Amino acid sequence: MMRRSLLASPAAFAIAGGASAQTAAPALVIHTAGQGSPFVTYGEAIAALLGRHGITATVAASTGSLQNLTAVEDNANALGTAFLGSAWDAVQGTPAAGGRRHTRVRALWPMYETSFQVAALTASGLTRFAQLDGKRVGAGPARGPAETFLQAAAEAAGIRIQIVSGSPAEMTEGLLAGRMDALWQGAIVPIPSILAALARAPGVVFGPGAEVAARVTQRLPMLAPTTLPPGTYPGQTAPIESFAAWNFIVANRALSDATAYAITRLVLSVADPAREIGPVAATTRAANAVHNRVLPFHPGALRFYREAGVAPLAAPVD
Incomplete structure (x- = not known):
């Protein structure tokens, strides 16, 4: 009391x-x-x-x-x-x-804990991080942490991406409207903006993968590898390997x-x-x-x- x-x-x-x-x-x-x-x-x-x-x-x-x-x-x-x-x-x-x-x-x-994932519409055919090479990817506010860590993951994976900036709500709408090919977000899981997109159109969620995550966390010690179990997102049948940090x-x-x-x-x-x-x-x-x-x-x-x-x-x- x-x-x-x-x-x-x-x-x-x-x-x-x-x-x-x-x-x-x-x-x-x-x-x-x-x-x-x-x-x-x-x-x-x-x-x-x-x-x-x-x-x-x-x-x-x-x-x-x-x-x-x-x-x-x-x-x-x-x-x-x-x-x-x-x-x-x-x-x-x-x-x-x-x-x-x-x-x-x-x-x-x-x-x-903030964990980072990618969401793409099923119609895009995107299912793996390496496929984001050359794609337009929403990454939240300009110069924010999501953008910073997406760039680090892209470098670790040896790919180049086109970053689209905006609020989480704008990112969701942009993905659904086709203004971007994928959405990269970091938040408490399951990430609300990703769930909002999946509720309106079929999609898939994936991470950078264990190998890329290991390279990123070695370079950025404020991050740590994390694994999301199956079922974290609707239709997710396999673990998602990514990285995370606390707020x-x-x-x-x-x-x-x-x-x-x-x-x-x-x-x-x-x-x-x-x-x-x-x-x-x-x-x-x-x-x-x-x-x-x-x-x-x-x-x-x-x-x-x-x-x-x-x-x-x-x-x-x-």
């Missing part, structure tokens, strides 16, 4: 380090993605959970992880959904992140320790995250914090993990 009532009122923030019981929780903005992305579903579910416990949180649309990371870098009261591959770009200040090193972004809690909710290091501790504890203390937050949050559990090897944890979140007996590998940076 104490876990469930932790944030029954803004005064609960006083538990985390001497704040006045009259201190109100800050209004938070959760930056997510475009319509059709699980980031939006997840952000809305978290905002609803916080709202039920007296915490004001609104959801803001964005182009995805990289824009979210920049929003968090620049706003002490911003939260963001972020793919760890994009977080690595932001921390390193790579060209994908506009050459800007993000030094104030901190991890709070794990969301879910985390992130915050600015200037977010108060009390706030970071309290909201992390609230989210990770629910008994059944799939039921109490939403199906998209089924793997939002403290034990999965160990999958972050990219970002330092916020000290407030790290306090909760220590109390929960979880030892994340990424250390906080002051």
Whole structure:
């Protein structure tokens, strides 16, 4: 009962380090993605959970992880959904992140694993990754993680592709309308945009294959090989070999320790995250914090993990 009532009122923030019981929780903005992305579903579910416990949180649309990371870098009261591959770009200040090193972004809690697959309509005859050579492939927002990892997979496979950019919803419509030959997406599986396409036209889902996945993960250590069992998608009779990485909710290091501790504890203390937050949050559990090897944890979140007996590998940076 104490876990469930932790944030029954803004005064609960006083538990985390001497704040006045009259201190109100800050209004938070959760930056997510475009319509059709699980980031939006997840952000809305978290905002609803916080709202039920007296915490004001609104959801803001964005182009995805990289824009979210920049929003968090620049706003002490911003939260963001972020793919760890994009977080690595932001921390390193790579060209994908506009050459800007993000030094104030901190991890709070794990969301879910992002796995990458390809969908093509049955009429296209495409069933293997190598057949994408010279094809038009939708890869989500321009310069986003899906595009980055598709390019890496294409290089590992020795093929060249034509990338088409857009939101997940635009990708689905583009595939169905014939504006692209295949759709490459990364999200919680089964990927909603792929399911949306398969619900409207016969199609097939496949991955880059174990050999290509091994080459990509050797080059990009934030990724790991993954296997999707048969039945993950309608009509799928064989395993899909691909690669994946985790997504985390992130915050600015200037977010108060009390706030970071309290909201992390609230989210990770629910008994059944799939039921109490939403199906998209089924793997939002403290034990999965160990999958972050990219970002330092916020000290407030790290306090909760220590109390929960979880030892994340990424250390906080002051």
